[in-house]
Every structure is written in C-alpha cells, then in structure tokens.
Amino acid sequence: TIILGLESSCDETAAALVSGDGRVLAHRLATQEAQHRPYGGVVPEIAARAHAEALMPLVDAALEEAGLALADVDAIAATAGPGLIGGVMVGLVTGKALALAAGKPLIAVNHLEGHALSPRLADQSLQFPYMLLLVSGGHCQLLRVEGVGRYRRLATTIDDAAGEAFDKTAKMLGLGYPGGPEVEKAALRGDPKAVPLPRPLVGSGEPHFSFAGLKSAVLRARDSGKYSVEDIAASFTQAVVDCLVDRTRLALDQSEGLTALVVAGGVAANRAVREALSGLAESRGLPFVAPPLWLCTDNGAMIAWAGAERFRLGLTDGMDIAARPRWPLDPTAERARGAGV
Numbered sequence: 271t272i273i274l275g276l277e278s279s280c281d282e283t284a285a286a287l288v289s290g291d292g293r294v295l296a297h298r299l300a301t302q303e304a305q306h307r308p309y310g311g312v313v314p315e316i317a318a319r320a321h322a323e324a325l326m327p328l329v330d331a332a333l334e335e336a337g338l339a340l341a342d343v344d345a346i347a348a349t350a351g352p353g354l355i356g357g358v359m360v361g362l363v364t365g366k367a368l369a370l371a372a373g374k375p376l377i378a379v380n381h382l383e384g385h386a387l388s389p390r391l392a393d394q395s396l397q398f399p400y401m402l403l404l405v406s407g408g409h410c411q412l413l414r415v416e417g418v419g420r421y422r423r424l425a426t427t428i429d430d431a432a433g434e435a436f437d438k439t440a441k442m443l444g445l446g447y448p449g450g451p452e453v454e455k456a457a458l459r460g461d462p463k464a465v466p467l468p469r470p471l472v473g474s475g476e477p478h479f480s481f482a483g484l485k486s487a488v489l490r491a492r493d494s495g496k497y498s499v500e501d502i503a504a505s506f507t508q509a510v511v512d513c514l515v516d517r518t519r520l521a522l523d524q525s526e527g528l529t530a531l532v533v534a535g536g537v538a539a540n541r542a543v544r545e546a547l548s549g550l551a552e553s554r555g556l557p558f559v560a561p562p563l564w565l566c567t568d569n570g571a572m573i574a575w576a577g578a579e580r581f582r583l584g585l586t587d588g589m590d591i592a593a594r595p596r597w598p599l600d601p602t603a604e605r606a607r608g609a610g611v
C-alpha cells in the first residue's frame with residue numbers, strides 16, 4: 271500500500287509518500303520560517319495563506335519524485351489537528367478534495383499521533399507498548415503508547431512546552447527564530463555548569479514537567495550581565511535535559527512491560543537531549559529509539575506513516591470530519607486534569 275500524507279498544522283507545509291512497509295518514497299517540505307522571522311513567532315494568517323500556496327505544488331513534486339500518479343495512492347492522510355486552525359483546514363480540505371477526486375479513502379490524522387508513531391517508521395522492529403517522551407513546540411508529555419490510537423498520558427507540562435522554552439530562551443538571548451536549533455548551536459560553545467539554574471519539579475512524586483520558572487531564571491541571568499549568551503544557552507539546555515531525564519526516569523519506574531524508551535517531536539532533534547535519554551534507557555536495559563532529525567520536526571512522512579498504521583487497521587474517515595484546533599491523544603487524562611494542560 272502507498273499513503274499520501276499532508277501536514278500543515280504549524281509553519282511547515284509538507285507532503286510525503288510512504289509505503290505500508292515503512293519506505294519513504296518521497297518527502298517534500300516548505301518551511302515558512304523566513305516569512306515569520308520578522309515577527310519572532312508564527313503568525314496564523316500568514317501561515318494559512320502560505321500553506322494554501324505551497325501544498326499542492328509539494329504534492330505534485332512528491333508524486334513526481336516517486337514516479338507515481340494520484341491513482342497509484344491507496345489512501346490520503348491529512349493532519350486534522352491539533353494546531354493553528356487556518357493551516358489545519360487548508361491541509362484537511364486539500365486531503366478531502368484529493369480523496370474525492372481520486373476516489374480513495376481519507377484518513378484524518380492527529381498531528382501528535384504522527385509524532386508518536388514516527389519512531390515506528392524509523393525502526394520497523396519497534397513494538398507496543400513503549401514509553402514515549404513527546405517533546406515538541408506545543409507539547410511536553412510522557413505517554414505509554416499501547417497501540418495505534420491507544421495512548422495513556424502519564425504526565426504533561428503544567429505551564430510551557432519544552433520546545434516553547436527553547437524558543438523563548440532564544441528570543442531572550444537574541445538568538446533568532448526558530449529558537450531550538452539556535453540555542454543548540456550557541457550551547458556547543460558554552461559551559462553547562464556556568465549559570466546556576468533551577469530544575470523545576472525534579473524529584474517530585476508525579477512525573478509532570480514545568481519550564482516557566484526556568485524561563486524567568488534565564489531572564490535574570492541575562493539581565494545580571496554576568497554570563498555569556500553561550501554559557502546561558504548551555505546551562506539552560508543542561509537544565510532542560512536534567513528535567514526531561516528525571517521525569518522520564520520516574521515514569522519508567524512506574525510502568526511495566528515496556529519494549530523501549532522512545533523520544534519524538536522537534537526537541538528530540540537536540541543532540542544533548544538524545545544522548546541523555548539514550549543513557550537513561552541504557553541504564554534500564556531498554557532499547558532507545560529516536561527518529562532521524564528530519565523526522566523529529568514537522569514533516570509529511572510522519573503523517574503518511576500514521577495514515578498507513580490506521581489504514582492497516584481499517585480506520586478511515588468520512589468527508590464530514592472537521593478540523594480541530596485542540597485534540598488530545600488521551601482525552602481521559604485531559605478531562606481529569608481540566609482544560610489547559
């Protein structure tokens with residue numbers, strides 16, 4: 271089987287073709303970073319229009335790269351949320367139009383499920399259940415992934431997401447947008463022990479996350495004038511890594527029968543994060559799986575792959591499916607904690 275995947279939930283427009291046995295036949299991506307850079311963050315109206323302009327040319331380019339026609343595709347998967355609603359609507363409506371035109375089923379994919387299953391595209395031997403640390407621009411969660419569509423959220427952030435903390439730190443340090451890769455670059459030239467920074471919630475009995483206090487501490491360190499940008503970036507990264515490792519260790523302690531420790535989402539592209547989690551997995555005798563860097567940040571292949579996983583189970587959607595700005599992977603946990611986290 272061959273699945274076409276469309277992604278448009280944030281500031282990357284992407285289309286990819288993936289086979290049911292996990293081969294990436296083509297993947298195309300257009301980032302809107304340059305268009306949003308003057309504003310220091312994603313502007314929803316600019317994003318929606320840019321998605322509308324970029325998406326179909328990317329679909330055509332992906333088909334051409336794979337040497338396929340739309341008729342060769344078995345199903346069309348499109349991100350249906352969560353994300354900026356204008357962009358999500360562009361991708362979902364395009365997916366519906368292509369599905370109708372080609373007479374193929376539509377699969378509405380949860381963007382977070384795209385991230386959550388991407389490690390299984392990277393490593394076909396990865397079996398359920400695995401412990402997933404999902405660290406992205408909008409989320410920081412520990413999930414027990416029990417199957418396609420079966421997620422138990424063990425922890426979430428009580429304030430900022432990990433990627434958000436990287437982005438805000440970059441902004442405070444004048445490192446530009448998007449922040450994560452810039453902070454990583456600066457951190458390589460800094461001393462991770464130079465600046466004393468807090469490790470919020472480390473040692474607490476529930477594996478939740480918090481990064482707001484760390485952000486304020488970064489601001490104070492900057493304003494003190496005592497530290498270089500590089501030292502602050504390195505010390506900030508170390509603090510985030512320590513929080514992620516401590517909280518993940520607790521979740522592993524509280525969970526049984528896992529096949530692997532897995533990390534996904536944009537922050538999983540950070541080398542210090544990957545190395546620390548790999549060390550944690552090794553200390554537990556667990557395999558560690560992290561997708562290649564291009565598969566960590568937003569892309570079309572992870573949406574096509576989540577579509578392939580759902581298609582295999584017969585999980586397709588009707589044309590009446592709506593775009594959703596919010597769409598938790600584990601609605602039970604979401605309800606239990608109340609809105610906002």
Ligand code: ATP
Nearest residue numbers: 406407408409433434450451535536537539540568
């Ligand atoms: P979500 O998936 O939660 O809806 P999103 O799609 O915007 O949010 P992703 O594309 O998965 O998020 O990840 C983007 C985030 O990852 C940004 O916050 C970015 O700063 C961060 N990021 C990307 N590369 C790195 C890196 N090398 N180091 C740290 N953070 C990074």
Ligand code: MG
Nearest residue numbers: 280281282568
């Ligand atoms: Mg992005």
Ligand code: FE
Nearest residue numbers: 385406407568
């Ligand atoms: Fe994402």
